[in-house]
Amino acid sequence: MADLGNLKNTAEIVRKHQFNFQKKFGQNFLIDSNILDKIIESAKLTKEDCVLEIGPGIGTMTQYLAEEAGEVVAVEIDKNLIPILEETLSTYPNVTIMNEDILKVDINRIVQEHNGGRPVKVVANLPYYITTPIIMALFESHVPLQSVTIMVQKEMADRMQVGPGTKEYGALSLAVQYYAKPEIIARVPASCFMPRPNVDSTVIRLTRYEKPPVDVEDEAYLFAVIRASFNQRRKTLANGLTNAGNLGVNRQMVEETLEEMGLSAMIRGEALTLEQFAELSNRLGGKRV
Numbered sequence: 001m002a003d004l005g006n007l008k009n010t011a012e013i014v015r016k017h018q019f020n021f022q023k024k025f026g027q028n029f030l031i032d033s034n035i036l037d038k039i040i041e042s043a044k045l046t047k048e049d050c051v052l053e054i055g056p057g058i059g060t061m062t063q064y065l066a067e068e069a070g071e072v073v074a075v076e077i078d079k080n081l082i083p084i085l086e087e088t089l090s091t092y093p094n095v096t097i098m099n100e101d102i103l104k105v106d107i108n109r110i111v112q113e114h115n116g117g118r119p120v121k122v123v124a125n126l127p128y129y130i131t132t133p134i135i136m137a138l139f140e141s142h143v144p145l146q147s148v149t150i151m152v153q154k155e156m157a158d159r160m161q162v163g164p165g166t167k168e169y170g171a172l173s174l175a176v177q178y179y180a181k182p183e184i185i186a187r188v189p190a191s192c193f194m195p196r197p198n199v200d201s202t203v204i205r206l207t208r209y210e211k212p213p214v215d216v217e218d219e220a221y222l223f224a225v226i227r228a229s230f231n232q233r234r235k236t237l238a239n240g241l242t243n244a245g246n247l248g249v250n251r252q253m254v255e256e257t258l259e260e261m262g263l264s265a266m267i268r269g270e271a272l273t274l275e276q277f278a279e280l281s282n283r284l285g286g287k288r289v
């Protein structure tokens, strides 16, 4: 099968199958072989690896993955792409195509069935409308992962790797940095896709920590605290936490805890580091009723 990482071969497949791009599924197919090579190289694949690809599209990146990895499981929501994938990937016996919604399928089960529960590598040019829920699903449901190498909207990649005090810093930054080390791999202009998206993109690699960098007594509670802290961005942290309703704490407990930590009652969530959120959640968790 011809390499799909260029405009000519992609346009030919699209025309041959009379495929209609669906905006609602975030369909922008990669047509740049240099970017594809860069993604594959940064995922550091070996024949020992099982790769989970989210949204294979017409199978462009899947071909590259199948060449380097031992096995590839590609989960695609759009049933109209399945016959195309069966054609473009027909020469790769190490690829399994699944017609599923990645947010509904049991990813842990896929990893169990295809890799005996050992950590997989996720590599994907993500559908941008669900970048955050996909990342949260992978991390929060504790899918065994080595790394996640993904193309995302530039602004999302920035959010994943910034620290406190910037306007991009928020719940996504903290969630990603609790579970993984983020590294920007490449900036990718809109001209590398068909059709062209309205935004620029970035390839980012998230390497899963064996153990989170902070000690947290109740992980679910940490994330509830983080969400509450950024829910009302323009309000103080104390207000966000008191108003959340699901943390089991009142204003007095919150203010007392901030004081114990040497923080102002007027501080905002965006000023706290991951270490401070961990301490805040451990302390509040101990007081909650």
Ligand code: SAM
Residues within 6 Å of the ligand: 025, 026, 027, 028, 029, 030, 054, 055, 056, 057, 058, 059, 060, 061, 075, 076, 077, 078, 081, 100, 101, 102, 103, 124, 125, 126, 127, 128, 130
């Ligand atoms: N991997 C291809 C490439 O790089 O050319 C296509 C990437 S395109 C940005 C995103 C792909 O994700 C599309 O094929 C789209 O149909 C698929 N997709 C969108 N939502 C999905 C979901 N909930 N579950 C699985 N796949 C999804």
